[in-house]
Amino acid sequence: MNASRTARERARAELVAEITAAARRQLADTGAAALSMRAVSRELGMVSSALHRYFPTRDDLLTALIVQSYDALADAVEAAVDGVPDPVDRWRTLARAVRSWALANPHEYALIYGSPVPGYRAPADTVPAAARGIAPLGRLLADAHAAGLLTVDPTPVPPGPADDAARLRAALHTPDLPDGTLLAVITAWTGLFGHLSFELFGQFENVLEHRDTAFDAAVERLGRVVGLHI
Amino acid sequence: MNASRTARERARAELVAEITAAARRQLADTGAAALSMRAVSRELGMVSSALHRYFPTRDDLLTALIVQSYDALADAVEAAVDGVPDPVDRWRTLARAVRSWALANPHEYALIYGSPVPGYRAPADTVPAAARGIAPLGRLLADAHAAGLLTVDPTPVPPGPADDAARLRAALHTPDLPDGTLLAVITAWTGLFGHLSFELFGQFENVLEHRDTAFDAAVERLGRVVGLHI
C-alpha cells in the first residue's frame, strides 16, 4: 500500500514543497508579518482558496517556515563546526556561524528568535527542531570537559534548578557536566542571541559601529562564563 | 503667542493623549501587530479617517507607543533603583525591575525589544527614549567604581572599538571607566535582555521551569562579567 505513494500523494508533497519555497522567498523579501497567503498563491498561479487545502491557516504555513528556519540554522552551524577539533575554537566558530546565518537571513532569524507573531502560539512541531540547534554546543562542551579545557562549577544547586539542569543535561547529551555548568550554559546561549538580537533589531544603531569585533569580544566573555579556558 | 495654547491646540493635545491611551490598552490586550487604527477610532467613538489627522500612519502611532514604552520601562527601573545604596544590590534590583516590567507588560516589551514590526524603521524619536533606559546602569557602575567594588579591565582596546567605548562612555555618563569595562557592559546588558527575550518569547518552554532563580543566577553571572564584586 505504501510501496509507492499514489500519484495524488506525490503531487501533494511536491505542491507543499513548492508552497513553502515560495513562502520562504516572500519571507526573505518582506518578513513574516507581510507574508500573505494570497501572494503565495499568486506566485504559484493557483487560486487562494486552493492554498488553504494544504495549509489550512496562515499560522500553519508559518509553523512550517519556522521549522525550516530552525533546520537551516542548525545545518549552517553543523557545517561550520564540523572538523574543528579544538573545543575553544569550536565555540568561536559556532558563534560566528550563528551570526553569519542571522545576518544573511534576518527575517528567518526574527521569525524564530524575535517576538512571536500576533496571536501565534508555537505548536509542538517546532520543539524538536529548536532542540537540534543546541546539539553542537553540547558536543563542544563534552569535548572540552574531556580535554580538561573546562572549569566546572562544583557548587551544588537547590533541587528546583537541579531539575532544570537535569533537563538540560538530557537535551545537550552531556551526562558528565555538573549542574552549575549546565545552568551557566543558559547565560552564554541567551547572551549570544541577546547580542545578535540587539544587532539585528537595530538596538546598536548610533552606538556600536564595530559590530564584528564587538561580537567576537562578546563570544570570548560568554565562553568564559561557561568555564571555557579562553 | 505661545502664552496659553489656543483651545484648538489643547483639544488636539488631549485627543492625542486619548488616542495613545486607547492604543496602549489595545496593545496590552492583543499585541502590536493586531493594533488597528479602526479599532482605536471605534473605541474613541470617532470615525477612522479622523484618526489619520493625528497619526497619519499606523507606524506613526506605533512610534508613539514605542517611545511611551521606553519611558514606562525607564520609569519603573528608576523607581525601583532609587534609594538602593549598594551598587551590587542595585544591579540586582535594576535587573529584577526590568524583568518585572517585562512580565507585566509583555506586549510592550516585545514592541521595543522584539523583532521590529514589518517594514517598520525606527525613527530618530525613539533613540533618546531608548538611551534613557541605560542611565541607571551608568550611575550604578560609576558608584561601584568609586566605591572600589568594580574590577576594571585595564587592557587597551584597538582604536575602532575604542570609538564605540567612547560613545558608550558618553551615553552612560561614566567618564572614569576604561574601555574594556565599557565594552563588557554591552555583554551584560544584551545578556540581560537575551535571557528575558528567551523567557518571554517561549524559548524556555519545556526546558527551564524555575524561571525566577534562573534569572537571578543569570544576573549574578552577568554582573561578574562587567567586574562587579558579586
Add this chain to the structure above:
DNA sequence: AAGGCGCAAGAGCATTGCTCTTCTTTCAGA
C-alpha cells in the same frame, strides 16, 4: 468681518484571511 485652516464624517479602493458552494479528477473496493 471674513477668509483660511483645522477638523469630522463618510464613501470608496485595494488588500487581506478564510468560508462555502460547485464542479472535476482521482482512487479504491466490489
Add this chain to the structure above:
DNA sequence: TCTGAAAGAAGAGCAATGCTCTTGCGCCTT
C-alpha cells in the same frame, strides 16, 4: 471494470484592514 467516495480546483463572497478623497462645518487669526 464499474462506481461511489474522497481529494482537489475554482470562484464568489464576507468581514476586516490601512489609507485617500471629497464635502461640509466651525473656530481663529488677521
